[in-house]
Amino acid sequence: MTLDQMQDGLPFVIDTLHSQGELRRRLVDMGFIAGAEGTVLRRAPLGGPIELRIGRSRLALRLTEAQLVSVIPSHA
Incomplete structure (x- = not known):
């Protein structure tokens, strides 16, 4: 499941980033x-x-x- 598919208000855990280069670096810098x-x-x-x-x-x-x-829905 990707982040855009998550319902509002539900927790998730980040699994994988499917990006490279500058975008990947920016996402990692933001905590992804x-x-x-x-x-x-x-x-x-x-x-x-x-x-x-x-x-x-x-x-x-x-x-x-x-x-x-990519995210994994969480029950935390």
């Missing part, structure tokens, strides 16, 4: 590493950005970028 826990807080309408909490950070990610992050 395997095993990191997060929650989708809300999403903008019409395919806009997704607001997330990764660890203690709150950030927004474009829908196309969220499609590159």
